[in-house]
Amino acid sequence: MELLGRSSLIQLSLRLLLLFLSVRALPISAQSTGPGSGVILRIDCGGFTNFTNQFSQTWIADSYFTGGSVSSVSEPDNFPQQQERTVRYFPISLGKKHCYVVPVPTGRYFIRMYFVYDNYDHKWTTPSFDVSVEGTVVFSWRSPWDPDIAKRGAYSDLHAFVEDGFATVCLYSWATDAPVIGSLEIVQVDDQSYNAVSTGRDVILVNYGRITAGNSSFGAGLSNDTELGGRAWEMDSAYSSSTYSSSLITTTEPIRNVNTAPNYYPERLFQSARVAATNGSIQYHFIVDSSLDYMLLFHFAEIGMSISGPGQRLFSVSVNDRVIFPGVDIFNLTGGNYAALTLNYTYRNLSDTNLTVTFTGVNAAPLISGMEVLAMLQIEIGTDTGEAGAMQGLKTSLEVPERMGWNGDPCTPSTWDAWEGVSCTLDNEKNSLVISRLDVSSQGLKGFISDQITQLKYLTFLNFSFNDISGTIPNGLGEGTLVNVDLSHNSLTGNIPDSLGSEQLTHVLLNDNLLNGRVPETLYSIGVRGGSINLLNNKGLCGVPPLPACPHFWQDSGLSAGAKAGIVLSSFLGAAVLVLLVCFCLKKRNPDDDYNFGLPHQLAMRHKRYMMYRATLQSNNEDGHMMRVSPEVNSVKEKRFIEMIEGMRDEPPRFISHIRDSKARIHSLSHLYLSHPPGNS
Ligand SMILES: *[C@@H]1O[C@H](CO)[C@@H](O)[C@H](O)[C@H]1NC(C)=O
Ligand SMILES: *[C@@H]1O[C@H](CO)[C@@H](O)[C@H](O)[C@H]1NC(C)=O
Numbered sequence: 001m002e003l004l005g006r007s008s009l010i011q012l013s014l015r016l017l018l019l020f021l022s023v024r025a026l027p028i029s030a031q032s033t034g035p036g037s038g039v040i041l042r043i044d045c046g047g048f049t050n051f052t053n054q055f056s057q058t059w060i061a062d063s064y065f066t067g068g069s070v071s072s073v074s075e076p077d078n079f080p081q082q083q084e085r086t087v088r089y090f091p092i093s094l095g096k097k098h099c100y101v102v103p104v105p106t107g108r109y110f111i112r113m114y115f116v117y118d119n120y121d122h123k124w125t126t127p128s129f130d131v132s133v134e135g136t137v138v139f140s141w142r143s144p145w146d147p148d149i150a151k152r153g154a155y156s157d158l159h160a161f162v163e164d165g166f167a168t169v170c171l172y173s174w175a176t177d178a179p180v181i182g183s184l185e186i187v188q189v190d191d192q193s194y195n196a197v198s199t200g201r202d203v204i205l206v207n208y209g210r211i212t213a214g215n216s217s218f219g220a221g222l223s224n225d226t227e228l229g230g231r232a233w234e235m236d237s238a239y240s241s242s243t244y245s246s247s248l249i250t251t252t253e254p255i256r257n258v259n260t261a262p263n264y265y266p267e268r269l270f271q272s273a274r275v276a277a278t279n280g281s282i283q284y285h286f287i288v289d290s291s292l293d294y295m296l297l298f299h300f301a302e303i304g305m306s307i308s309g310p311g312q313r314l315f316s317v318s319v320n321d322r323v324i325f326p327g328v329d330i331f332n333l334t335g336g337n338y339a340a341l342t343l344n345y346t347y348r349n350l351s352d353t354n355l356t357v358t359f360t361g362v363n364a365a366p367l368i369s370g371m372e373v374l375a376m377l378q379i380e381i382g383t384d385t386g387e388a389g390a391m392q393g394l395k396t397s398l399e400v401p402e403r404m405g406w407n408g409d410p411c412t413p414s415t416w417d418a419w420e421g422v423s424c425t426l427d428n429e430k431n432s433l434v435i436s437r438l439d440v441s442s443q444g445l446k447g448f449i450s451d452q453i454t455q456l457k458y459l460t461f462l463n464f465s466f467n468d469i470s471g472t473i474p475n476g477l478g479e480g481t482l483v484n485v486d487l488s489h490n491s492l493t494g495n496i497p498d499s500l501g502s503e504q505l506t507h508v509l510l511n512d513n514l515l516n517g518r519v520p521e522t523l524y525s526i527g528v529r530g531g532s533i534n535l536l537n538n539k540g541l542c543g544v545p546p547l548p549a550c551p552h553f554w555q556d557s558g559l560s561a562g563a564k565a566g567i568v569l570s571s572f573l574g575a576a577v578l579v580l581l582v583c584f585c586l587k588k589r590n591p592d593d594d595y596n597f598g599l600p601h602q603l604a605m606r607h608k609r610y611m612m613y614r615a616t617l618q619s620n621n622e623d624g625h626m627m628r629v630s631p632e633v634n635s636v637k638e639k640r641f642i643e644m645i646e647g648m649r650d651e652p653p654r655f656i657s658h659i660r661d662s663k664a665r666i667h668s669l670s671h672l673y674l675s676h677p678p679g680n681s
């Protein structure tokens with residue numbers, strides 16, 4: 001059952017409008033790192049109502065998305081949580097890349113997502129797609145999904161810094177598949193949590209296992225227990241090795257040192273523990289991505305009745321073949337019973353996808369309360385802030401259609417194509433990505449060219465031809481690094497700006513527009529330099545023959561004495577120019593345009609994030625050009641696009657050539673946990 005059909009586009013655009021209004025209306029609250037006082041935002045993707053669930057969690061109706069459609073799972077009765085029953089999905093016809101862009105204060109966040117298929121589209125095929133957070137790919141879903149997860153869905157989570165005031169989660173279609181998401185939770189946590197000071201702000205911690213040695217899972221969305229970090233703790237039995245026998249013990253005694261900064265581990269975590277048989281061992285197996293490093297956290301509290309002093313329970317902890325803690329004495333380390341202890345270790349150079357943790361008794365039996373296995377993912381270099389902002393400005397002014405996927409960061413993640421028609425390169429300092437080429441020819445664009453285009457400092461190639469772009473050509477367009485400009489076959493009006501006569505330009509094609517006024521005399525020298533210009537079929541251009549002479553007022557208003565001298569000079573070149581104008585040599589690409597997209601392998605990962613959505617909002621405010629999604633605009637082109645896509649259904653996805661990191665993180669799919677155990681419907 002499809003909730004939204006074709007007529008949904010208008011509704012969608014209304015929702016988009018509402019989205020942007022609400023984005024603008026939402027106040028950015030003051031920075032806070034205390035528990036529970038930071039931002040907590042739970043979004044029911046695809047949902048139409050706000051609600052509070054049985055654990056007193058507040059959920060909001062679907063918001064902050066850049067597009068897509070909504071649907072619901074086929075068997076809603078199987079899903080105990082309301083947010084799990086509806087989904088937002090992104091058909092390829094609506095673009096290859098879609099995002100949730102959530103305005104939040106700068107800071108550290110726990111971000112959790114729920115993914116489910118349950119045949120919501122009646123196609124019986126789970127989709128393949130990637131998910132990025134802040135421009136870095138974190139999850140890769142590949143078809144076919146595990147049947148149980150496809151049917152019941154699963155949660156994945158991570159910790160990341162948001163530096164730009166917007167938590168950005170993007171989904172990328174693989175081939176022609178439609179990415180789908182069920183819910184998104186964003187919980188502000190302590191800026192110093194999880195060793196953030198030593199790891200730096202460039203690391204995303206992806207959950208590969210967060211377990212409690214207890215008889216049931218608990219935490220956010222699973223129980224009423226206080227979990228200030230928004231986390232869920234999964235029962236450890238699925239991970240514990242059957243080779244060793246062990247048992248669970250519990251206590252109702254209060255535990256000291258719980259819910260303390262910066263990690264706020266809940267008391268319940270420490271009130272149960274797994275204890276090995278005498279002199280025995282406890283072993284857990286985690287399946288991980290061997291290309292990554294892991295932050296391992298071990299949680300203990302001495303709750304054993306028989307332990308009343310130091311030295312009575314001593315055990316070692318090893319990971320695979322490496323002993324990481326030779327002697328753990330909980331009582332000694334905490335100074336007594338019923339006190340929380342967390343030890344951590346960074347495990348590097350993993351050689352296996354199995355991460356096996358063994359607790360071995362030195363004297364007496366080892367005891368463990370819980371564990372976390374967190375992959376340390378380096379964030380990728382992002383697009384330069386100014387350039388990203390300029391691209392958002394262009395997206396709005398050109399009314400770029402949704403299907404072109406101009407959402408999220410224009411250039412990252414590097415494992416995916418940049419925005420359609422956009423090419424990126426490293427800036428001179430090699431610490432951010434910048435726009436080098438823009439080719440959006442023949443896309444049915446109807447807007448105007450925002451002045452912000454002049455902020456693209458590395459742009460060399462521009463092709464906006466065969467659209468219906470109106471307005472004037474921005475004044476400073478040719479001032480930068482631009483070599484090749486094709487604005488032909490549009491509805492541009494006004495004068496040709498002087499900057500298009502700049503000497504680095506070799507191709508300036510302005511034919512078939514509505515331009516008028518005097519042609520800057522420096523433009524003609526492009527022909528002399530062996531480049532090409534084409535000014536044919538405009539409304540009223542004047543200047544050097546074969547164009548008509550300009551009426552007097554042009555001369556009066558526009559030209560300096562030097563410029564007049566220039567005209568005299570250029571008229572000597574008239575013959576050459578005439579030839580060029582008549583044959584309008586549309587030369588092929590200048591070799592200078594072919595940029596090398598290969599990025600060096602060992603780039604210093606420097607922090608530099610973009611502010612583009614703020615920029616969009618500002619430009620929306622200024623010119624009132626909201627993202628207009630008008631159903632009739634692209635129907636023909638869209639149809640053609642879909643036909644084209646259908647034709648390449650079986651082709652592998654296109655990747656850009658600059659996959660920088662040889663550590664293929666494309667298969668890093670974090671640990672998944674179910675909110676309700678299988679077989680419990
Ligand atoms: C949901 O709550 C938010 C405020 O938290 C409000 O802005 C929005 O209008 C509500 N949406 C619905 C559908 O009630
Ligand atoms: C959680 O606590 C609230 C009251 O604080 C109660 O109404 C609700 O039933 C509890 N939910 C569960 C699942 O225990």
Ligand SMILES: *[C@@H]1O[C@H](CO)[C@@H](O)[C@H](O)[C@H]1NC(C)=O
Nearest residue numbers: 193194195263342343344345
């Ligand atoms: C990890 O251990 C170091 C000392 O070894 C400590 O300073 C740090 O706070 C610990 N981090 C966590 C998250 O427990």
Ligand SMILES: *[C@@H]1O[C@H](CO)[C@@H](O)[C@H](O)[C@H]1NC(C)=O
Nearest residue numbers: 214215216248249250251272
């Ligand atoms: C877990 O253990 C506690 C304490 O022994 C008990 O009260 C509870 O019923 C157990 N829960 C399950 C699901 O077995």
Ligand SMILES: *[C@@H]1O[C@H](CO)[C@@H](O)[C@H](O)[C@H]1NC(C)=O
Nearest residue numbers: 309310311312329331332333
């Ligand atoms: C407790 O630990 C300290 C070192 O932190 C050590 O010197 C002492 O011997 C330990 N006590 C016992 C009883 O193991």
Ligand SMILES: *[C@@H]1O[C@H](CO)[C@@H](O)[C@H](O)[C@H]1NC(C)=O
Nearest residue numbers: 293322346347348349350351
């Ligand atoms: C990991 O490998 C690097 C080189 O590949 C080495 O410098 C480093 O010492 C290793 N670390 C550990 C913990 O083995």
Ligand SMILES: *[C@@H]1O[C@H](CO)[C@@H](O)[C@H](O)[C@H]1NC(C)=O
Nearest residue numbers: 285286287352353354355356
């Ligand atoms: C990894 O663990 C699984 C069971 O958890 C086992 O079947 C497999 O052989 C292990 N692989 C290696 C390389 O140890």
Ligand SMILES: *[C@@H]1O[C@H](CO)[C@@H](O)[C@H](O)[C@H]1NC(C)=O
Nearest residue numbers: 278279280361362363364365
């Ligand atoms: C268990 O440890 C005790 C000493 O604490 C030792 O005497 C005994 O032999 C050990 N038993 C086994 C089976 O290793």
Ligand SMILES: *[C@@H]1O[C@H](CO)[C@@H](O)[C@H](O)[C@H]1NC(C)=O
Nearest residue numbers: 441442463465466484486507
């Ligand atoms: C711009 O794009 C059009 C249509 O794709 C193409 O015909 C033209 O050659 C391109 N212009 C340049 C300068 O490459």
